[in-house]
Amino acid sequence: MATIKDIAKLAGVSVTTVSRALNGYSDVNAKTRQKIEQIAKEIEYSPNALARSLVMKQTRTIGLLVSGLSREGAKDNIVFDVLTGINEYCGAQDYDLVLFNTTSSKQKEKTYAQLCRERRVEGVIVQGIKKDDPYLIEIFESNIPCVLIDVPVENETTGYITTDNVDGSMKAVRYLAELGHTNIAMINGHDQAFVSKERRKGFELGMLEQGLPIRNDWIVNGEYAELKAEQVGQELLSEYPEISAVFCASDLMALGVMRAAKQMGKKVPEELSIIGYDDITLASYVTPALTTIAQDTFRMGYAAAELLIGILKQTEESRVRLIENELKIRETTKEKT
């Protein structure tokens, strides 16, 4: 593979000059530069990013640590959307992305910091990490710039992106209350997720705001899984037939509840209103189409990349970005009769 030395030899100049010519320094004669560029093209030279990074001490790469990159993660397009957003901004800023592979077996042998230092990434975006993941502490303690998706951790080098989950949930409750619902249940996700707590808080705050009673046995855990939500939904709805609306902490769980309702012969939305969370692609395609709190996941990814690169360049003061969310009214919600 052609190197800078080859060019130097062919052009009859030093490697210094070649380097400076190719990098647009001013202390090289126009003719020499032209000659060098010509030769570079001829012998199909391309600079070795490894060598360059080694001496320059910067790689223009950012690492991606994503947990949901598994076969199961495909149903909701969240992970993909975020990735797309990240890719978009990084592309524009001329950063490359490296996908860390972190099977759980590997995680035991290599620490987070090792992973990052080895590849000399300048920063990291972390997605889908759980509260109890050992990496989380490392992220906080290391001084490698890092942006987390939906996990509120913040210090000099660490920031995060999230949506206002409290507000999102309140919007849902408010809308259900407007429709006349008073017996509202919630299917929440699992405890290891930060957003679960937030969405529950929003639900409770919303109920309080609307003067509605919060019943703890009407808040159940669906583990963010469609099947699990279907099961717990069925139990809940058969035990408390007076429930007329269910707010789910994810669209996938909302689909589970829809299925449960169908099996029980409960018509949606006539007999049961359902609101989901996320606005995954499926939400608008199922019948009836799912009313939901939409998160702009693409923008979340984009903003994450923006924030991270801002931290890297030290042009960014803040460490948090809040993305708007929006109630999308579709067909699974109706006035209480």
Add this chain to the structure above:
Amino acid sequence: MATIKDIAKLAGVSVTTVSRALNGYSDVNAKTRQKIEQIAKEIEYSPNALARSLVMKQTRTIGLLVSGLSREGAKDNIVFDVLTGINEYCGAQDYDLVLFNTTSSKQKEKTYAQLCRERRVEGVIVQGIKKDDPYLIEIFESNIPCVLIDVPVENETTGYITTDNVDGSMKAVRYLAELGHTNIAMINGHDQAFVSKERRKGFELGMLEQGLPIRNDWIVNGEYAELKAEQVGQELLSEYPEISAVFCASDLMALGVMRAAKQMGKKVPEELSIIGYDDITLASYVTPALTTIAQDTFRMGYAAAELLIGILKQTEESRVRLIENELKIRETTKEKT
């Protein structure tokens, strides 16, 4: 950041010895090795992959060139699934992935080979490239090991993964014929895709096999887009009401046709049978659920990585991997009445 030199100094040995100790060579005393490992841990040493790659001339990274990594690509989860499969196998083999950013603007300044050589990737997996993309020629001509998804290009260093699209389409036609359909139309994708040609060929072969007439004005172009398919579907169905079944070259287009049928008051599957292609997540969730030819996209990704790494290690003779496909019978197909 700690280097091998620091360890050498602290341990009172040469860098050579440190390197050899850490890499498990046998010519280093057990005690010395222990000491070195101890120190390495203490000062949180992690090897600089850049420096190592520079001298070893191998990076253990493979490049990913994916066109569908855009906001639109989110509806079908194909790109994501393939990516997941790739990630799975590469993770197991301890290869890292770098996502090349190739906005079209960037593509003009940097050739494919430049992109790869700069980062010194050992091989590339290319997804979503079109027949007329200038990169395609470069891929073929360069000697960088490369595996393409769904583009049949083959030489010493280039291979591809695909499903048997001819056979898949034939399965669809055969099934429709079994159900008694004779007036079968096809909505195909755009001409820049290899799979379009194959799927059309399979359609025609299938019709021939079943002794059914092929009418060229019953094969129309839906550009792999839902909306476009809806439009052309509507035109087709209103002009030729005798059509009782439509085979679509993608699920997304099938959804478009379903929508068209709905708007025209044509009941699916009672008055119109529809078969899609791909088995995207949406397919099983829409109502009625879509009968389709399923491709195991995860396996495609996995196999692509497998093939590429096989080529890299020179343990792989073949350059092609064919993935099975399968007719999934759901609710959009019914016997002709």
Add this chain to the structure above:
DNA sequence: AAAAATAACCGAAACGTTTTGGAAAAACTC
């Protein structure tokens, strides 16, 4: 025309590894 400033170039060190080709010391062999 001497002094000062500028233009164009270059040698060598540095980045953090691995590897080659030994060398010294210790342990065997007979």
Add this chain to the structure above:
DNA sequence: GAGTTTTTCCAAAACGTTTCGGTTATTTTT
């Protein structure tokens, strides 16, 4: 106890860049 083998270590080169601190030749200034 001389020769041989084995063990343990190391100096230096190499990978392909960038950059620092020059030097020489040319041009400008006075």
